[in-house]
Amino acid sequence: MFQVWVLGCSSATPAFGRHLSAQVVEHHQHLMLIDCGEGTQFQMNRYRLRLHRLDVVFVSHMHGDHVFGLPGLLTSLSMLGRNKPLHLVGPVGIKQWLESTFSASYSTLLYPIIYTELEPVDSPQQVYETSHLVVECFPLYHRVPCFGYRFAEKPKKRKLMIHLVRQANIPKEYFHLVKQGHSFYLEDNWIDAQQFLGAPDPSFSYAYCSDTRYAPEIVPFITDTTLLYHEATFLSTLQNNATATAHSTAAEAAQMALQANVAQLLIGHFSARYPDLKAHLAEAQQIFPATELAMEGKCYAIALNITSEPEDQAITDLPID
Amino acid sequence: MFQVWVLGCSSATPAFGRHLSAQVVEHHQHLMLIDCGEGTQFQMNRYRLRLHRLDVVFVSHMHGDHVFGLPGLLTSLSMLGRNKPLHLVGPVGIKQWLESTFSASYSTLLYPIIYTELEPVDSPQQVYETSHLVVECFPLYHRVPCFGYRFAEKPKKRKLMIHLVRQANIPKEYFHLVKQGHSFYLEDNWIDAQQFLGAPDPSFSYAYCSDTRYAPEIVPFITDTTLLYHEATFLSTLQNNATATAHSTAAEAAQMALQANVAQLLIGHFSARYPDLKAHLAEAQQIFPATELAMEGKCYAIALNITSEPEDQAITDLPID
Numbered sequence: 001m002f003q004v005w006v007l008g009c010s011s012a013t014p015a016f017g018r019h020l021s022a023q024v025v026e027h028h029q030h031l032m033l034i035d036c037g038e039g040t041q042f043q044m045n046r047y048r049l050r051l052h053r054l055d056v057v058f059v060s061h062m063h064g065d066h067v068f069g070l071p072g073l074l075t076s077l078s079m080l081g082r083n084k085p086l087h088l089v090g091p092v093g094i095k096q097w098l099e100s101t102f103s104a105s106y107s108t109l110l111y112p113i114i115y116t117e118l119e120p121v122d123s124p125q126q127v128y129e130t131s132h133l134v135v136e137c138f139p140l141y142h143r144v145p146c147f148g149y150r151f152a153e154k155p156k157k158r159k160l161m162i163h164l165v166r167q168a169n170i171p172k173e174y175f176h177l178v179k180q181g182h183s184f185y186l187e188d189n190w191i192d193a194q195q196f197l198g199a200p201d202p203s204f205s206y207a208y209c210s211d212t213r214y215a216p217e218i219v220p221f222i223t224d225t226t227l228l229y230h231e232a233t234f235l236s237t238l239q240n241n242a243t244a245t246a247h248s249t250a251a252e253a254a255q256m257a258l259q260a261n262v263a264q265l266l267i268g269h270f271s272a273r274y275p276d277l278k279a280h281l282a283e284a285q286q287i288f289p290a291t292e293l294a295m296e297g298k299c300y301a302i303a304l305n306i307t308s309e310p311e312d313q314a315i316t317d318l319p320i321d
Numbered sequence: 322m323f324q325v326w327v328l329g330c331s332s333a334t335p336a337f338g339r340h341l342s343a344q345v346v347e348h349h350q351h352l353m354l355i356d357c358g359e360g361t362q363f364q365m366n367r368y369r370l371r372l373h374r375l376d377v378v379f380v381s382h383m384h385g386d387h388v389f390g391l392p393g394l395l396t397s398l399s400m401l402g403r404n405k406p407l408h409l410v411g412p413v414g415i416k417q418w419l420e421s422t423f424s425a426s427y428s429t430l431l432y433p434i435i436y437t438e439l440e441p442v443d444s445p446q447q448v449y450e451t452s453h454l455v456v457e458c459f460p461l462y463h464r465v466p467c468f469g470y471r472f473a474e475k476p477k478k479r480k481l482m483i484h485l486v487r488q489a490n491i492p493k494e495y496f497h498l499v500k501q502g503h504s505f506y507l508e509d510n511w512i513d514a515q516q517f518l519g520a521p522d523p524s525f526s527y528a529y530c531s532d533t534r535y536a537p538e539i540v541p542f543i544t545d546t547t548l549l550y551h552e553a554t555f556l557s558t559l560q561n562n563a564t565a566t567a568h569s570t571a572a573e574a575a576q577m578a579l580q581a582n583v584a585q586l587l588i589g590h591f592s593a594r595y596p597d598l599k600a601h602l603a604e605a606q607q608i609f610p611a612t613e614l615a616m617e618g619k620c621y622a623i624a625l626n627i628t629s630e631p632e633d634q635a636i637t638d639l640p641i642d
Contacts, residue, residue, distance in 0.1 A: 038393035041335060064428055068392050075385050097421065105389070105418075
């Protein structure tokens with residue numbers, strides 16, 4: 001399972017029931033938070049994303065609408081009994097601010113935060129890794145130091161072609177050896193595992209770009225991403241505002257998706273001046289049809305609709321690797 | 322109009338849809354916020370309490386569940402165009418924390434905050450005043466420096482006894498002079514204004530006590546208050562927890578109301594361990610029947626049901642004083 005929950009899609013201030021920037025990326029058993037505007041802990045509760053399942057928080061930049069939910073979320077984790085470490089990746093300065101906030105509020109956390117503080121970069125750098133996923137930061141261009149994040153699945157294992165192992169009369173108890181690519185002798189016959197393994201499932205990826213001006217220079221860093229989230233604070237009718245505040249329009253977000261050859265685009269971070277978002281969607285879809293609005297409480301699959309050959313039911317009892 | 326809106330009644334962490342401590346006292350045209358847990362700006366929007374109407378914020382203490390909503394609320398005020406000053410009354414240290422937070426988040430407020438930082442007190446001290454109201458802080462006894470606040474209406478003007486001025490054949494255009502207590506000659510007759518003025522309407526008051534252990538030493542500071550809000554984090558079955566954490570039980574809150582001879586009691590700041598609050602209400606009402614639960618989104622009148630003589634309709638056209 002690889003998906004992203006949108007918890008807030010408002011820019012700067014809450015408006016029309018829209019909350020501030022926060023998303024939860026779910027991959028296998030991992031919950032990873034991106035940005036943490038005020039109210040994020042309430043939104044996680046609301047959508048039943050258990051706080052204690054969080055492994056890591058990625059922060060794009062230090063503007064309040066992206067970080068003011070952190071003190072509450074981090075202290076709640078402690079009060080809810082967390083003792084395992086939490087990773088926190090964000091711009092230089094985030095540690096000092098959080099520690100001064102904990103000190104001012106007499107907060108003592110009962111779990112460690114492992115900080116990765118980022119200096120401005122000009123190309124992607126790996127900042128986090130799980131057994132199945134790599135996360136890179138890359139530069140965004142806003143009024144203050146700002147980072148995008150790209151979550152990319154590692155190459156998956158080749159799949160066992162069950163009809164071939166059956167044809168070869170390999171007993172069931174050897175399937176897991178073959179699946180893991182181990183070759184072996186079976187009663188004087190050399191079983192070459194590679195012959196029984198097909199292509200792996202494709203690996204998918206998610207890129208998060210908020211906040212940023214229209215920045216074609218980052219296209220190489222997000223090329224071929226499965227799902228791109230790109231901010232679309234304004235409509236093109238307010239291009240001047242977008243340029244002046246280093247934000248993007250819906251059309252610019254769509255241009256980025258087009259140039260980066262992504263499969264799908266999600267737009268969000270809408271200015272509080274827009275009660276309705278239909279025009280954002282229309283503006284983006286005119287350039288990049290596979291666009292959706294990032295709506296709060298909605299969960300978006302990070303995958304392509306590829307009909308791949310499923311592994312046979314018979315091998316689901318094999319140990320999970 | 323003198324009333325208080327409850328925006329949050331949860332202690333420490335949000336739970337069961339309950340938000341963190343925040344209340345808005347409304348008096349005449351003034352909106353005054355007490356405490357500002359995370360999410361307060363959302364709650365004010367939800368209950369249509371316009372942010373720009375806020376005149377002053379009172380902070381009881383620096384624990385996160387009472388202050389983590391401040392950075393978001395204060396920066397939103399600026400982004401919404403505020404330029405008039407905002408008063409902020411709270412414990413020493415609040416200014417430094419807020420300024421370091423504004424600095425870390427690159428926030429520049431376009432209006433001034435007028436800080437009143439409080440050193441611990443052992444008796445009430447006036448901290449704010451409007452033309453019709455005085456606000457005092459008084460000591461609470463929690464694990465960190467903590468202040469209660471009492472909002473007391475100033476004595477009201479004596480009321481014009483309309484039937485007497487009519488009996489005396491005083492022309493209508495002189496009513497406002499009499500109402501304001503000015504005596505004068507009317508065609509050689511000395512009109513003594515005092516003879517035409519009845520008793521003023523009673524003045525009401527509201528006291529806010531959160532967070533605190535059971536503290537009978539503050540009873541003199543809240544005696545005869547119209548409406549007392551007192552924290553009731555625990556039930557008596559967890560008296561040990563209350564004592565250990567310097568919080569109160571529902572029974573202790575009720576004891577305070579009884580000893581202070583208040584008219585009505587509101588209990589709140591409920592621990593996240595209680596999904597249901599009926600037992601809190603029952604425990605308090607057994608000692609002090611005029612108790613209500615502080616429920617979110619509810620507005621409580623700060624008044625007694627006294628049937629006082631209304632002024633005659635004829636004088637509603639007089640200038641407002």
